[in-house]
Amino acid sequence: MADSDSSNVTPLISNQKRYAEALLVYEHLGRNIEALESWINSYFSEKIMKEIKVEKEKELMVLGIGSGQGQTECKVLQQLLKEWPKIINTVVEPNPSHINKFEDLAAKEREILDGVSFDWRQQTLQQFRQETQDQLMKKYHFIMLFHVMYFFEDLEDIIQYLKSILEDGGMILAVMECGNVCNILLLC
Structure with missing residues (x-):
């Protein structure tokens, strides 16, 4: 392999349009979206949702971080609606194109x-955190992060x-891919 100068490489995240295009190709070729949806429709709905200790009569406060275009998040919301008929979903996504597509999907x-x-x-999670730090701390019953933990330095x-922003009885669901393996982190 020839010696290359990596200083000429522009990080993909610095070009939102190019990042969005690359993400779509990656999702099409790299991730098994059907397997994740199957997991959401079966294991998540049968096992994981039972671990969220929130009264069914309450509004479920949900935080989606790096929600992308919303395909996976909408599948999760559909499952959550089976137990909690009222959900407030805060979507934190820095890419305006992704938010627009998520809004279109939610309308559809x-x-x-x-x-x-x-x-x-x-906005980014860091911007959201900064913006809300002086406000009375809002807490969430369910926080989800799909394939975004790679972007966090610390x-x-x-x-x-x-x-710290998770309500007692709530849950954090983080999914990330390492090679051909999908890792799921649950924090209650």
Whole structure:
């Protein structure tokens, strides 16, 4: 292999349009979306949701971090609606194109997502954290992160922060891929 100068390489994340295109190709070729959806429809709905200790009559406060275009998050919301008929979903996604596509998907799936209200935040988790730090700390019953933990420099700090905004009885679901293996992290 020839010697290459990596200083000429522009990080993909610095070009949002190119990043979005690469993510779509990666999702199509790299991730087994059907397997993740199957897991959400079976194991998540049968086992994981039972571990969320929130009264069924309460509004379920959900935080989606790096929600992308919303395909996976909508599948999770559909499952959560089976137990909690009212959900407030805060979507934290830095890419405006992804938020627009998620909004379009939510509008298209309006009947399936009946009971979910959305709070759209076009920002990074760091920006969201900074913006909300002076406010009375809002807590969430369910926090989900799909394939975004790679972007955090101080993972320990992020996990501590997420735990600090998690309601008692709530759960954090983080999914990330390492090679051909999909790793799932659950924090209650």
